[in-house]
Amino acid sequence: MKFDLSHKDSKSSARAGSITTDHGVIQTPIFMPVGTAGSVKAVHQRELKDDIKAQIILGNTYHLYLRPGLDIIGEAGGLHKFNGWDGPILTDSGGYQVYSLSGTRKIKEDGVTFMSHIDGSRHTFTPENVMDIQRRIGADIIMAFDECTPYPCEYTYARESMEMTHRWLDRCCKRFDETESLYGYQQTLFPIVQGSVYPDLRKQSAEAIAAFGREGNAIGGLSVGEPAEKMYEMTSLVCDILPSDKPRYLMGVGTPANILECIALGIDMFDCVMPTRNARNGMLFTTQGIINIRNEKWKNDLNPIDPELGGYVSTFYSRAYLRHLIHSKEILGAQIASIHNLTFYLWLVGQAREHIIAGDFAIWKEKMTKTVSQRL
């Protein structure tokens, strides 16, 4: 994997670059649609590529390991072959999903034992087997096995959790470096900074992670319920320590306003379930602001969803029609809203990239932050 920085904003820490993987190039800043169980919910691979212009999508080790399981994914020759997405893929390591999904889980030094949320079967994830699992899934970028420190938590818990994540990272690197990709293309391991909302722990974790010298670095433990100001304070502190010549991935972030602020702080990669999860509930992000399509006020609005955005669904379908579909729980409603929101998120980061290159990012960001946050 190669990261080339092409532009730096003079009035913020925003930067534009490109990440080259064996499955294609990713232009940064980038938003990565979440395809938890091997599909971006309600969206075809062709729509991801042609309409949304997605460049990289995410998968979840936890979900894919439990269902459909590694046998069929391995038999297919990896996730790219299994789901037909031929661009770059990143998989999360599973720790976060165990913490957020599995009812009963036990976190110990060796790893995490948990019960499947699907059938109650018992499993154990360790730094070693999670590396092996992600080798078999075959994502281009794989995440270290960490504990996403819950928020809020006591300082001592945050410190002990962070220290365990560092010890687990050691084991991840050892296992990853002594194994090969199963499918003939390169895979890259990203470590994850923790430390909750404690500046001294965040500094310590960022320094420890940077010292591993991996090809990219992630910031975890944020977008877990903390105030946005805390998210920004921790992101800024960590970005100032992580090496500038490696991509920085802020996990689970966020709203359009969060993304614009964190691009200005020096983040290159984002993911969030918000555009797809909230779409299914009728929350639309548009170039003019946020639309809750379920609201009565859109009942007779025959204007296109978002004529400024371009793209098939946002110009072909009306607000009134989409409101009707969402109210009627028609499957097409989820499809239209999901494609629209993801097109918006990719448009937003694409616009940010263009303005970083043009040199007027800071001004554009201030104006766009107000626009994208207003409720229509």
Ligand SMILES: CCCSCc1cc(N)cc2c(=O)[nH]c(N)nc12
């Ligand atoms: C496909 C989903 C990727 S992001 C999930 C996620 C989201 C958030 N908010 C934090 C973390 C974290 O600290 N660690 C890990 N592994 N994942 C996290």
